[in-house]
Each structure stands twice: as structure tokens, then as C-alpha cells.
Amino acid sequence: MSAPLTASTAAITPGARPVTGFWRRALRHRSFALGAVLSLVVLGAALLSLVWTPWPAYDIDVASKLRPPSAAHWLGTDVLGRDIVSLLLVGARSTILVGVIAVGIGLTFGVGLGLIAAARKGWTEELIMRMSDFTFAFPAVLSAIMLAAVAGPGMVTSITAIGIFQIPTFVRVTRGSANAIWAREFVLAARAAGKGSFRITIEHVLPNILSILIVQATIQFALAILAEAALSYLGLGTQPPQPSWGRMLNDAQTLLFQSPMLAVYPGAAIAIAVLGLNLLGDGLRDLLDPRLARER
Amino acid sequence: MSVFFLRRILTLVATLVVASLIIFLVLDALPGNAAQMLMGADASPDAVRALTVKLGLDQPLMVRYLLWLKGMAVGDLGNSYVYGTPVAGLIAERLVLTIPLAIMSMLITVVLALAAGIYTAANHNKLGDVGVMSLTQIGIALPNFWFAILLILLFSVKLQLLSAGGFAGWDDGIWPGIRSLLLPSISLAVVQAAILARVTRSAVLEVLREDFVRTARAKGLGKHEVLWRHVLRNAMIPVMTVMGLQFANLLAGTIVIENVFYLPGLGRLIFQSIANRDLIVVRNCVMLLAAMVVIVNFVVDVLYAFIDPRIKVANL
Numbered sequence: 001m002s003a004p005l006t007a008s009t010a011a012i013t014p015g016a017r018p019v020t021g022f023w024r025r026a027l028r029h030r031s032f033a034l035g036a037v038l039s040l041v042v043l044g045a046a047l048l049s050l051v052w053t054p055w056p057a058y059d060i061d062v063a064s065k066l067r068p069p070s071a072a073h074w075l076g077t078d079v080l081g082r083d084i085v086s087l088l089l090v091g092a093r094s095t096i097l098v099g100v101i102a103v104g105i106g107l108t109f110g111v112g113l114g115l116i117a118a119a120r121k122g123w124t125e126e127l128i129m130r131m132s133d134f135t136f137a138f139p140a141v142l143s144a145i146m147l148a149a150v151a152g153p154g155m156v157t158s159i160t161a162i163g164i165f166q167i168p169t170f171v172r173v174t175r176g177s178a179n180a181i182w183a184r185e186f187v188l189a190a191r192a193a194g195k196g197s198f199r200i201t202i203e204h205v206l207p208n209i210l211s212i213l214i215v216q217a218t219i220q221f222a223l224a225i226l227a228e229a230a231l232s233y234l235g236l237g238t239q240p241p242q243p244s245w246g247r248m249l250n251d252a253q254t255l256l257f258q259s260p261m262l263a264v265y266p267g268a269a270i271a272i273a274v275l276g277l278n279l280l281g282d283g284l285r286d287l288l289d290p291r292l293a294r295e296r
Numbered sequence: 297m298s299v300f301f302l303r304r305i306l307t308l309v310a311t312l313v314v315a316s317l318i319i320f321l322v323l324d325a326l327p328g329n330a331a332q333m334l335m336g337a338d339a340s341p342d343a344v345r346a347l348t349v350k351l352g353l354d355q356p357l358m359v360r361y362l363l364w365l366k367g368m369a370v371g372d373l374g375n376s377y378v379y380g381t382p383v384a385g386l387i388a389e390r391l392v393l394t395i396p397l398a399i400m401s402m403l404i405t406v407v408l409a410l411a412a413g414i415y416t417a418a419n420h421n422k423l424g425d426v427g428v429m430s431l432t433q434i435g436i437a438l439p440n441f442w443f444a445i446l447l448i449l450l451f452s453v454k455l456q457l458l459s460a461g462g463f464a465g466w467d468d469g470i471w472p473g474i475r476s477l478l479l480p481s482i483s484l485a486v487v488q489a490a491i492l493a494r495v496t497r498s499a500v501l502e503v504l505r506e507d508f509v510r511t512a513r514a515k516g517l518g519k520h521e522v523l524w525r526h527v528l529r530n531a532m533i534p535v536m537t538v539m540g541l542q543f544a545n546l547l548a549g550t551i552v553i554e555n556v557f558y559l560p561g562l563g564r565l566i567f568q569s570i571a572n573r574d575l576i577v578v579r580n581c582v583m584l585l586a587a588m589v590v591i592v593n594f595v596v597d598v599l600y601a602f603i604d605p606r607i608k609v610a611n612l
Contacts, residue, residue, distance in 0.1 A: 130307075130310075130311075133311070134311050134314055134315065136541070136544065136589070136593070137311070137315055137544065137586045137589045137590045138315075138586060139544050139545060139547070139548035139589075140548070141548040141551050141552065142548060142582055142585055142586065145551070145566055145570065145578065145582060146319070146322050146323060146578070146582055147322075148570060149323060149327075149569075149570045149573075149575060149578045150322060150323065150326055150327045222437070226439055229439050229441075229442075230439060230440075230441060230552050233439075233441055233552065233555075234551075234552060234555060234567070246439075249441065249442060249445065252445075253445060253556070256445070256448060256449060256452075256453055256460070257453055260449050260453060263442075263445045263446075263449065264446075264449075266442075267438075267439060267442030267443075267445065267446070270439050270442065271434070271437045271438050271439070271442070272437075274436070274437035274438075274439075275433065275434060275436075275437035278433065278436060278437060279433070
């Protein structure tokens, strides 16, 4: 992780401080530090769930349903007698999985198209930008509804829908910042030296916009988590018995009068994950490009 | 009628046509025979064929697409596969709820966001600024449907002030209806307002650094006069852009929030139709939502030109 970060820092602010400097500033940056801690908690929960959960997350035990918090079940049990802590831990896994794949789709297509738009200009650029403007008309929920109507609801449906919804943002950000790099003298020099558009894009443009893309990807990850939760809540995303935070909220809503706390935990988990990533993104922006920090 | 306006209209029409084409391909061409889907795999081929003809699905794709476009132009969206009643009527019934809900949330969003944004910018780096900005950071992280559930917990379960869901309708006057849309629109608005407040704050701060602000202060205008007369108007461009984009989120949000509060709006209609495999209703609802998003963004684009005439020139 540290290698690409410093490479891009050096590219943006020539003569930037070495790795140790970056981390020292990072730890002193309040929102970065808090965001990193929260994100690591969620990541840790997901990793932990791979090897250990207090109770098996899939085991139904109706006899001990809707138990209040106790030493055995720290946050109690749900309507099927499943342990809430275990469900939350495994839910973190679904959240991160959907987020990573969806942002991956957005990054791959969005950055690719954005780089092409900036490199080719003319009608290619016009076409790509109009297409991405147009995709804005389809929020993730709408594409998920269309896909679910045709292919049925499920994790693949929600990942595809969220991925498509991520693309136009990456296209815009990539093209905007790539255009700024294309206008710089060192690109002109590279051209004069006989490099083609493709080589310039890979060797000069991409490394210079990498930090902006990392920041954007962090923020998009947070949006993907929110979208995944909403789709699962609506029943269009992750399907039972696979635990997911959005699904847990849906289950809890029918029991608001009996067990109100069941509706609190999964939402808090979503909010912590999203808050963590947003703070991390803000912090990274300040740390990677101090010139942008002034704008905040 | 300037060239600017004409270009924008052409883009609008082109976008709507492409949207309709994609929606048609995904929801009509891709699924195969809707009659087969409605009747299930066990239905006799004769019955399926009869229904296919009855629904007009035996005609070529291109013809069906053009018929749909023509229907949209004259307000005839065809009949629901399941209920047999006109789709336009089904949608109109639901819009009576969804449009007021969207408008109420947008109003609450704008009031909250401008108040918070202007207050924090005017008190830059003071305690109030830091406090409100931390609150917006948390607001952005809240899933709106979870916030809705928390509001239900507080106002319906604990305080028992408002009902946990359902819609009173507009028959007994305007207040019962507004009352039942209050919690839904607040839960939609708070999250959006958090984002818009941050945009407003940074836009106002940006303009406050401009030379003309210093000039206005130097010629003796008071701090507040400068803020209201010069700064706000110039800061509105980015704020309006984000408002336009937020409208898309808001419409998507109504689909989710209507499900939280069991409101019989457009979002519920879409879900029932998916469950019933009533694809013609899904197709028209999705088209309507997409069209609303595109049209609102078009209106925002045109409004820019009124607020800031320089944009018109730049875009020629």
C-alpha cells in the first residue's frame, strides 16, 4: 500500500517527504486516523468472521429466539435464535465483498473510459461523456430493479447495479484530472520525444492522477456500502440465509415493538463503515494533495 | 431562443430516446416472452400463444418499441399484464403520493442545507462551524432507511406521536396527508441536506475569497449585506448542480423509504409489479423515474444560464 501512495505523492508534489514523513503526518491528521481506525474495525470484523464467530452464524435455534444481551449472546439473538454478534461479523464480509467488486467494476471501466476520453478528445470524448451523463439517470436502485425484474434478485444483481452506477463518477473524475495532466509541459516534452498517446497515458497521466483516484475510490466504496445495504433491505441484494446488514434491518423492522434494539445494531454497523471510509477519503485527500486541502 | 437553449433541448431529447431504448431492451426484449413468464413454464403452448397475441407481443420488436414511444406521447401506456387496467392510471394513482413526498423532502433538504451551509461559512473555523460540520459528516454516513427506522422508533414506538406507516390520503384535507409524509420526507431530507450543507459551505467560502467581496466591503457594505447580496448569488451555481444530482438520489430514495413506511407510492408499485412479473408496469415506472431525473438536470442547466449569463456564452 505504501509504495504506490508515495510514488503518486512524489509525482504530484515534487520533492515530497519520504514514506516516514507521510505516515507521521497521517497519524497526526485527525480525520484520517479516526477513519483508518473505523475502517480497520470493519475489515477486522470481516476477516475475523472467516476464522471465528462467537456462535455459528447460520445455526437456527428457535428455542432461544429474541434473547436480550447476555454473557452468552453479547447483543442477544434474532427472531430465529441466531447470535447477533455473529451475524454482524459475517455481514461485514458480504458488505466488503460487494463493495470491493462493485468499486472494481467502476474503477476498471470508469478509469479506462476516462483515460481514453482525455487521450483521444474529439468525438470519442464527446461520446464517452454523453454516455456517462446518461448513466447518471439510473441510480443503483433503478438498475437493480431492472435487473431484478429480469434476472431475479441476488448478490450478482446488486453488484452489477452498484458497479454500473459507479462508472460515470470515475469517468468524470478521471477525465477531468487527466485533461489537466495532458496540458502540462512534461507531457508536451514526452510527445516531442516521440511517445504515443498510449505510452503517455500509462507512463505520465495515470501515475499523476493515481492519488485522486485512490481518494475517489475510498469515497465510492462508502457509497457502494450504502447502496448494498439499501438493496439488501429491499430484498434485491444479498439473499438469506447469507447474513447482510441491510437484510437484518428488514427483519428487525417487523419486530420494532418487541425488540427495538435489533434495528439499531446493523444500522450502526453500516454507519460506522461508511463514516470510516468517508473520513479516510477526506484524510487521504488532504495528505496526498495538500493543495486540495484548502478547499475543504 | 438562443443556440444554447436549442442545443440543450436536443441533448435532452437524445438522452430520453437512448434511455427509453435501453429500458425497452432490458425489460421487454431481454426477458423473452412475457406471456410465458406470466403463465409459468407448465402452461400449454396454445394458451401462451393466445396470451401473446392478446398482449400484442407477437409483433416485431421494432414495432413494439415505436408503439410504446407513440403511446408515451399521447399518454396511453398500454394495459397492465396482470390487472388489465391502463398503466397510466395505475401510475397516476401512485404519483399523488410520490410527488408530494419528493417535493417535501427537497424543500426540507434545501432549507436545512442552506441554513447550515451559510451559518458555518459565516462562522468559519469557529466552534459552531466545527460542530455542525461534524454532524453533517455523521449525516452523510447514515443510511436513509435506517434513519427512517430510528425516527419510527422515537416518534411512533416511544412517543406515539405519529403513525409508523401508511398514508392518510388527501380526501380529508391536506393536513392528514402531510402528517403521514412528515417522517418519510424528514428521513429522506436529513441525509441529503448533510451533503448539500457541505457543498454550500465550501461554495460560500470560495466566493468570500473573491476580490469583488473585498471591494464590496471596502466601499462600506456591511458583512451581512455582502453575504446576502453578493456572495450567495455567486455561490448558488455549485449548490444547484448538486441539488440537480441529488434529485436522482431522492427519487431512488423514495423507492426505499416508501417501503419502510408502507406508503402506496410509485416505489411500492414497482415492487409489486416485479413480484407479479408485470413487466409493462415496471418498464413504464422506470422510464418515468429516469425521465424525471434527466428533465430536472436539464432544468438546472437552463437555470444556470439565468443565474450566471457567462455560462451561456461559454457553452456556445
